[in-house]
Amino acid sequence: AQKITQTQPGMFVQEKEAVTLDCTYDTSDPSYGLFWYKQPSSGEMIFLIYQGSYDQQNATEGRYSLNFQKARKSANLVISASQLGDSAMYFCAMIPNNAGNMLTFGGGTRLMVKP
Amino acid sequence: ETGVTQSPTHLIKTRGQQVTLRCSSQSGHNTVSWYQQALGQGPQFIFQYYREEENGRGNFPPRFSGLQFPNYSSELNVNALELDDSALYLCASSTGAGSPYNEQFFGPGTRLTVL
Numbered sequence: 547a548q549k550i551t552q553t554q555p556g557m558f559v560q561e562k563e564a565v566t567l568d569c570t571y572d573t574s575d576p577s578y579g580l581f582w583y584k585q586p587s588s589g590e591m592i593f594l595i596y597q598g599s600y601d602q603q604n605a606t607e608g609r610y611s612l613n614f615q616k617a618r619k620s621a622n623l624v625i626s627a628s629q630l631g632d633s634a635m636y637f638c639a640m641i642p643n644n645a646g647n648m649l650t651f652g653g654g655t656r657l658m659v660k661p
Numbered sequence: 662e663t664g665v666t667q668s669p670t671h672l673i674k675t676r677g678q679q680v681t682l683r684c685s686s687q688s689g690h691n692t693v694s695w696y697q698q699a700l701g702q703g704p705q706f707i708f709q710y711y712r713e714e715e716n717g718r719g720n721f722p723p724r725f726s727g728l729q730f731p732n733y734s735s736e737l738n739v740n741a742l743e744l745d746d747s748a749l750y751l752c753a754s755s756t757g758a759g760s761p762y763n764e765q766f767f768g769p770g771t772r773l774t775v776l
Binding site: 592637648 | 709717766
Protein backbone atom coordinates (compact mmCIF):
# COMPACT_ATOMS: atom_id res chain seq x y z
CA ALA A 547 0.00 0.00 0.00
CA GLN A 548 1.10 3.54 -0.63
CA LYS A 549 1.16 6.40 1.85
CA ILE A 550 1.57 10.18 1.58
CA THR A 551 2.73 12.28 4.54
CA GLN A 552 2.43 16.06 4.79
CA THR A 553 3.94 17.15 8.10
CA GLN A 554 2.96 20.83 7.99
CA PRO A 555 -0.68 21.32 8.99
CA GLY A 556 -0.40 25.08 8.42
CA MET A 557 2.06 27.53 6.93
CA PHE A 558 2.28 31.31 6.75
CA VAL A 559 4.14 33.14 4.00
CA GLN A 560 4.55 36.81 3.23
CA GLU A 561 3.15 37.98 -0.07
CA LYS A 562 5.73 37.90 -2.88
CA GLU A 563 8.00 35.47 -1.00
CA ALA A 564 8.62 31.83 -1.90
CA VAL A 565 7.34 28.93 0.18
CA THR A 566 8.03 25.19 0.26
CA LEU A 567 5.34 22.66 1.18
CA ASP A 568 6.71 19.28 2.24
CA CYS A 569 5.56 15.89 1.02
CA THR A 570 7.05 12.44 1.60
CA TYR A 571 5.67 9.25 0.16
CA ASP A 572 6.02 5.54 0.55
CA THR A 573 5.42 2.95 -2.13
CA SER A 574 6.95 -0.32 -3.26
CA ASP A 575 6.10 0.35 -6.90
CA PRO A 576 9.08 1.36 -9.06
CA SER A 577 6.84 3.45 -11.30
CA TYR A 578 4.45 6.06 -9.98
CA GLY A 579 3.13 9.56 -10.48
CA LEU A 580 3.15 12.37 -7.97
CA PHE A 581 0.66 15.24 -8.01
CA TRP A 582 -0.05 18.44 -6.17
CA TYR A 583 -3.56 19.85 -5.92
CA LYS A 584 -4.86 23.15 -4.54
CA GLN A 585 -8.20 23.24 -2.78
CA PRO A 586 -9.65 26.69 -2.13
CA SER A 587 -12.52 27.15 0.31
CA SER A 588 -14.98 26.48 -2.53
CA GLY A 589 -13.95 22.82 -2.34
CA GLU A 590 -12.86 22.07 -5.89
CA MET A 591 -9.51 20.32 -6.34
CA ILE A 592 -7.31 22.21 -8.79
CA PHE A 593 -4.43 20.34 -10.43
CA LEU A 594 -1.11 22.19 -10.09
CA ILE A 595 1.77 19.98 -11.13
CA TYR A 596 2.77 16.40 -11.95
CA GLN A 597 6.05 14.47 -11.60
CA GLY A 598 6.65 11.00 -12.98
CA SER A 599 8.99 8.72 -11.05
CA TYR A 600 11.24 8.26 -14.08
CA ASP A 601 11.34 11.92 -15.06
CA GLN A 602 14.91 13.15 -15.05
CA GLN A 603 14.09 16.77 -14.42
CA ASN A 604 12.00 18.42 -11.75
CA ALA A 605 8.60 19.53 -12.99
CA THR A 606 7.76 23.22 -13.29
CA GLU A 607 4.47 24.95 -14.10
CA GLY A 608 4.63 28.71 -13.96
CA ARG A 609 5.17 29.73 -10.32
CA TYR A 610 5.01 26.10 -9.18
CA SER A 611 7.94 23.74 -9.13
CA LEU A 612 8.36 20.31 -7.65
CA ASN A 613 11.56 19.45 -5.79
CA PHE A 614 11.70 15.70 -6.45
CA GLN A 615 14.24 13.70 -4.46
CA LYS A 616 13.60 10.08 -5.37
CA ALA A 617 16.10 8.49 -2.99
CA ARG A 618 14.56 10.36 -0.08
CA LYS A 619 11.02 9.75 -1.38
CA SER A 620 10.14 13.40 -1.15
CA ALA A 621 8.23 15.63 -3.55
CA ASN A 622 8.09 19.12 -2.12
CA LEU A 623 6.09 21.87 -3.80
CA VAL A 624 7.76 25.25 -4.18
CA ILE A 625 5.57 28.28 -4.85
CA SER A 626 7.50 31.35 -5.93
CA ALA A 627 6.31 34.95 -5.54
CA SER A 628 3.30 34.05 -3.35
CA GLN A 629 0.05 35.84 -4.03
CA LEU A 630 -2.96 36.39 -1.77
CA GLY A 631 -4.94 34.05 -4.00
CA ASP A 632 -2.56 31.22 -3.14
CA SER A 633 -4.17 30.95 0.30
CA ALA A 634 -5.77 27.49 0.28
CA MET A 635 -5.30 23.86 1.25
CA TYR A 636 -2.62 22.02 -0.69
CA PHE A 637 -2.61 18.27 -1.14
CA CYS A 638 0.15 15.97 -2.30
CA ALA A 639 -1.06 12.78 -3.97
CA MET A 640 0.27 9.79 -5.83
CA ILE A 641 -0.78 7.06 -8.22
CA PRO A 642 1.31 3.88 -8.29
CA ASN A 643 1.72 2.18 -11.61
CA ASN A 644 -0.79 -0.59 -10.96
CA ALA A 645 -3.60 1.56 -9.59
CA GLY A 646 -5.05 3.22 -12.67
CA ASN A 647 -6.21 6.68 -11.75
CA MET A 648 -6.78 6.00 -8.04
CA LEU A 649 -5.16 8.84 -6.19
CA THR A 650 -3.84 8.46 -2.65
CA PHE A 651 -3.81 11.84 -0.89
CA GLY A 652 -1.88 13.22 2.04
CA GLY A 653 -3.55 15.09 4.88
CA GLY A 654 -2.90 18.50 3.36
CA THR A 655 -1.22 21.76 4.33
CA ARG A 656 -3.13 24.99 4.82
CA LEU A 657 -1.19 27.87 3.32
CA MET A 658 -1.98 31.40 4.41
CA VAL A 659 -0.45 34.31 2.51
CA LYS A 660 -0.03 37.52 4.51
CA PRO A 661 -0.28 40.92 2.76
CA GLU B 662 -15.44 22.19 -23.22
CA THR B 663 -17.60 21.86 -20.11
CA GLY B 664 -16.01 20.89 -16.82
CA VAL B 665 -17.05 18.34 -14.24
CA THR B 666 -20.33 19.16 -12.53
CA GLN B 667 -21.89 17.66 -9.44
CA SER B 668 -25.35 17.84 -7.93
CA PRO B 669 -26.64 18.69 -5.50
CA THR B 670 -24.25 21.20 -3.96
CA HIS B 671 -25.40 20.58 -0.43
CA LEU B 672 -27.55 17.89 1.12
CA ILE B 673 -28.85 17.17 4.61
CA LYS B 674 -30.06 13.69 5.51
CA THR B 675 -30.80 11.77 8.69
CA ARG B 676 -29.28 8.53 9.89
CA GLY B 677 -30.60 5.46 8.11
CA GLN B 678 -31.69 7.30 4.99
CA GLN B 679 -30.37 6.73 1.49
CA VAL B 680 -28.75 9.33 -0.76
CA THR B 681 -27.80 9.61 -4.43
CA LEU B 682 -25.14 12.01 -5.63
CA ARG B 683 -24.61 12.79 -9.30
CA CYS B 684 -21.62 13.67 -11.43
CA SER B 685 -21.33 14.72 -15.06
CA SER B 686 -17.88 14.03 -16.43
CA GLN B 687 -15.91 16.37 -18.60
CA SER B 688 -16.52 16.05 -22.32
CA GLY B 689 -14.46 13.22 -23.83
CA HIS B 690 -13.71 11.55 -20.48
CA ASN B 691 -14.70 7.91 -19.95
CA THR B 692 -13.47 7.38 -16.40
CA VAL B 693 -15.07 8.68 -13.21
CA SER B 694 -13.64 8.35 -9.71
CA TRP B 695 -15.37 9.19 -6.43
CA TYR B 696 -13.65 10.41 -3.29
CA GLN B 697 -14.84 11.11 0.24
CA GLN B 698 -13.24 14.00 2.09
CA ALA B 699 -14.02 14.26 5.78
CA LEU B 700 -13.56 17.65 7.41
CA GLY B 701 -9.89 18.49 7.87
CA GLN B 702 -8.61 15.44 6.00
CA GLY B 703 -7.43 14.53 2.55
CA PRO B 704 -9.79 12.82 0.11
CA GLN B 705 -10.11 9.04 0.25
CA PHE B 706 -10.78 6.96 -2.84
CA ILE B 707 -14.18 5.25 -2.86
CA PHE B 708 -14.34 3.64 -6.32
CA GLN B 709 -13.78 4.22 -9.99
CA TYR B 710 -15.87 3.51 -13.06
CA TYR B 711 -14.41 2.97 -16.51
CA ARG B 712 -16.77 2.53 -19.46
CA GLU B 713 -19.69 1.65 -17.17
CA GLU B 714 -17.83 -1.01 -15.17
CA GLU B 715 -16.40 -0.68 -11.66
CA ASN B 716 -12.63 -0.54 -12.10
CA GLY B 717 -11.38 -0.46 -8.53
CA ARG B 718 -12.64 0.13 -5.05
CA GLY B 719 -11.21 1.61 -1.87
CA ASN B 720 -11.84 0.54 1.69
CA PHE B 721 -15.54 1.39 1.80
CA PRO B 722 -18.43 -0.91 2.78
CA PRO B 723 -20.92 -2.29 0.23
CA ARG B 724 -23.55 0.27 1.22
CA PHE B 725 -21.49 2.63 -0.95
CA SER B 726 -22.40 1.76 -4.52
CA GLY B 727 -22.26 3.43 -7.88
CA LEU B 728 -23.24 3.49 -11.51
CA GLN B 729 -21.84 4.88 -14.70
CA PHE B 730 -24.14 5.60 -17.62
CA PRO B 731 -23.46 5.35 -21.39
CA ASN B 732 -22.76 9.10 -21.50
CA TYR B 733 -20.14 8.47 -18.75
CA SER B 734 -21.98 10.43 -16.10
CA SER B 735 -22.07 8.69 -12.75
CA GLU B 736 -24.01 8.26 -9.54
CA LEU B 737 -22.83 7.50 -6.03
CA ASN B 738 -25.42 5.84 -3.79
CA VAL B 739 -25.06 5.49 -0.05
CA ASN B 740 -27.54 3.37 1.89
CA ALA B 741 -28.22 3.30 5.63
CA LEU B 742 -26.48 6.63 6.22
CA GLU B 743 -24.31 6.98 9.31
CA LEU B 744 -23.13 10.14 11.05
CA ASP B 745 -19.56 9.47 9.85
CA ASP B 746 -20.74 9.67 6.25
CA SER B 747 -20.90 13.45 6.66
CA ALA B 748 -18.25 14.72 4.25
CA LEU B 749 -17.50 16.44 0.97
CA TYR B 750 -17.92 13.97 -1.88
CA LEU B 751 -15.74 14.71 -4.87
CA CYS B 752 -16.06 13.34 -8.34
CA ALA B 753 -13.17 13.36 -10.80
CA SER B 754 -13.13 12.49 -14.48
CA SER B 755 -10.26 11.49 -16.73
CA THR B 756 -9.46 9.66 -19.95
CA GLY B 757 -8.38 6.02 -19.94
CA ALA B 758 -8.33 4.10 -16.68
CA GLY B 759 -5.34 2.09 -17.90
CA SER B 760 -2.81 4.88 -17.62
CA PRO B 761 -1.78 6.17 -14.19
CA TYR B 762 -0.71 9.51 -15.46
CA ASN B 763 -3.85 11.02 -16.87
CA GLU B 764 -4.82 14.25 -15.17
CA GLN B 765 -8.00 14.02 -13.17
CA PHE B 766 -10.41 16.92 -13.31
CA PHE B 767 -12.43 17.41 -10.16
CA GLY B 768 -15.91 18.75 -9.71
CA PRO B 769 -16.87 21.22 -6.98
CA GLY B 770 -18.16 18.46 -4.71
CA THR B 771 -21.34 17.69 -2.83
CA ARG B 772 -21.34 18.45 0.87
CA LEU B 773 -23.40 15.83 2.70
CA THR B 774 -24.48 16.34 6.29
CA VAL B 775 -25.98 13.42 8.17
CA LEU B 776 -27.94 14.31 11.32
